[in-house]
Amino acid sequence: MFVRPFRVKSNTVIKGSDRRKLRADISAAFPSLSADELSELVPNKEELNVVRIYAHKGDAVTIYVLNKNPLFFELEKRLYPTVYVLWRLPALLQTFRTWPPVLQKLIGGADLMLPGVVVPSSGLPKVDQGDCCAVSVVNNRAPVAVGTAAVSSAEMNNLGMKGRGVCVLHTYMDNLWAFGDKSGPPSLPDVESEGQGVNTEESEADEEDEEEERKEVKMHEEEEQSPVIMDALLLQCFLHALKSKVKKSELPLLTSTFLRNHMFSCCPSGKQLDIKKSSYKKLSKFLQAMQQQYNLVQVKELTKGVESIVEVDWKHPDHFSILLPYDSHVTVNPTLCDCLLEKSEYQEVVSLKWDDLFSRTLGRMQQCYQVVFPGQAPRIKKGHIEPIDISVASRGSNKKVKATIFYTDYQLMISVYFFRVPVPST
Structure with a gap:
């Protein structure tokens, strides 16, 4: 979700009553948090901001930031912790382990596939479909990605560990992480890996298993490239x-x-x-x-x-229609959304016709005009063009007429003389 840059809509300080509400929402979403941990995450006196953004696909996301580090983000009225929170509280979510090379795929926007999941001796973490979960790499318990379970743990086993495992929303090194202090994950010993390294024979066997897992991941990635x-x-x-x-x-x-x-x-x-x-x-x-x-x-x-x-x-x-397809609609990205749509249209309008886009754009542009006279530099003015006053005077028995054009804005006066020529009747 945050692979590409997002656009900030607003950034405001959270008031005391809103802090209490946020603390209650976090407690409801993550009941395992103690009162002390909640107070540490949402303190009463430290700088805490709420930042509203639009992701690159137009999703409206709310980010809660403590001391310039994003702690939680809210998507479709559901809270998710960032990696900054999980580095402080690594046991907050059920965590799936994967191999370090897979991390680069996750950072690039891929989901975690089941062939890339390392199954510990105790079995897979217990999750239901849609549960919030984290991803870490072997030899370090510090989570590097946050998402939702694509299927339940039982279904993962029934599928033979094939298919999608975790739908990734946020990772270390993405733009949400870059919105903070850009610190790296801490080194937290992986208990499972340490236990496997005690016996030499077991370690060698595990290395073989790891190699097989890597081959499976590589084969699956190649299969994905349709x-x-x-x-x-x-x-x-x-x-x-x-x-x-x-x-x-x-x-x-x-x-x-x-x-x-x-x-x-x-x-x-x-x-x-x-x-x-x-x-x-x-x-x-x-x-x-x-x-x-x-x-x-x-x-x-x-x-x-x-x-x-x-x-x-x-x-x-077909030579041109196939090569140069034309779409009569324009997808409304976050920039166009802010410039051209009303607030009531944010969640409804996803595309505009070209003529509608141009009319909305012109309607929001400030009017201006330019007047050019020979021998003078062009003058550009904002707003509507000023009216021109024309006065007409008769001279010499209504035969000679003088017209005076007075341009108020530039204080220019132009006099024009002309004669009335009688036309003989036929």
């Missing part, structure tokens, strides 16, 4: 290459050259195009599917065993 993602990247590079790289003079074009010189160069930075990881496995199968599905290209075997692109339909409507 070919669908690579298929989408393959299609994107294919269409991009046809639109911006391939020229008519190059046809017929060897498919291997098309892949090497055009498609690879269209791959976005930070991504790697690998056909073997797609559902097609081979370039020939992919191009065959593109020919049958979109009819954008024609592929023929001009030389035995060597395929070439012999024709490209440059005017095919």
Whole structure:
């Protein structure tokens, strides 16, 4: 939830009555806390603030901050402790253990999968689905992540420790952690690990088990990278290459050259195009599917065993509609939400049409105008444009007329002379 930066809406000091209410809410959410621990978490005289934010997906979150360190965050009327609290009270939540390499995945926004959970000799922590729980790494009891149980402990065992274990909301090193003093987790000895290290034979056996667990985690992560993602990247590079790289003079074009010189160069930075990881496995199968599905290209075997692109339909409507999709709606992010929506619309409006977005934006902009006269620098003024006063005077038996234009704001006077010319009747 806090992988990306969030936007602060308000930051206010909590009053005495609100402190008592917060203390009662924390006690109800975490009944294992003693009175002394509650007083330590919510003191009467130290600086305690309530910060209201919008997460990057638009979720409204309330954070309770003590001495500039976030202690708890409230999401959908439910309190969750931060890692700063759990480092002081590591036994506050049921905690699942995992391997240190998995921590980087959690920090990146992934949930804790059951193959990555280290099951102690005493068994899994007892949790029900949706219970608040924590995650720590082997050899250190200090929690590094907070979330909710995806399934109950009994269901985890029934599933054979496969699938999702903990839906992670907050981790060490995320933006909520960075909102505090950015201190690191303390070193708290892992009793389970110490007990396993007493006997050499048991230690060696445990190391083998750990290695197997790591392999299972790696295999599961590889399985998670669905070919669908690579298929989408393959299609994107294919269409991009046809639109911006391939020229008519190059046809017929060897498919291997098309892949090497055009498609690879269209791959976005930070991504790697690998056909073997797609559902097609081979370039020939992919191009065959593109020919049958979109009819954008024609592929023929001009030389035995060597395929070439012999024709490209440059005017095919799918050529642009697939490559450049257009959405008539704009997703309302936290910035647009604050600028364009009324308070009553915060939880209801998730997208706006383009014309509605522009009209709302223009309606909230301050009016201004610019007047330019030859030989003078342009003058820009805020607000509505000032009215222009025009006075008309007759001279010489109503034949000669003088019009005076007086611009109040700039104190400019322009005189215009003209004559009335009688038009003969027909």
